[in-house]
Amino acid sequence: MKITRTELARIVKEETEAYLSEMQGEEGGADPDAGEGVEHPLDKLTKDVQTLVDQGIELMSMEDPLIEKGYKAKLNSSMGFYFVEIRGLGTTDPRTYMIISKEKVRPDAETKFAGKYAIGAMD
Numbered sequence: 001m002k003i004t005r006t007e008l009a010r011i012v013k014e015e016t017e018a019y020l021s022e023m024q025g026e027e028g029g030a031d032p033d034a035g036e037g038v039e040h041p042l043d044k045l046t047k048d049v050q051t052l053v054d055q056g057i058e059l060m061s062m063e064d065p066l067i068e069k070g071y072k073a074k075l076n077s078s079m080g081f082y083f084v085e086i087r088g089l090g091t092t093d094p095r096t097y098m099i100i101s102k103e104k105v106r107p108d109a110e111t112k113f114a115g116k117y118a119i120g121a122m123d
Helices: 005-027 041-054 063-068
Strands: 073-078 081-089 093-101 112-114 117-121
Touching: 041 063, 041 081, 041 093, 041 112, 041 117, 063 073, 063 081
Parallel strands: none
Antiparallel strands: 073 081, 081 093, 093 117, 112 117
């Protein structure tokens, strides 16, 4: 059987994602650096977005409510679709996150969902 480097890289990536997903399920998705009983900032963001979704707030109107909750949120558009960008979660996470229609993404092990939206780190 012959496997190209590209195929091997894809297989390794898929297996790694599956393993991380399994590990997250066993550990309850807790952040190992957060300490026991402390909610991970991405989980808090997901809950806050779910609350907005439950209130009937659409993506285009999420910027101000998220800012009121203390997030550095900004509504953006690119290539014909809209997303809310969140800069940093907490004091130790400098990554940029985005909230976007879950139909527009290919989820990975870290992707969270709130209603019809996907929430995850931008690479």
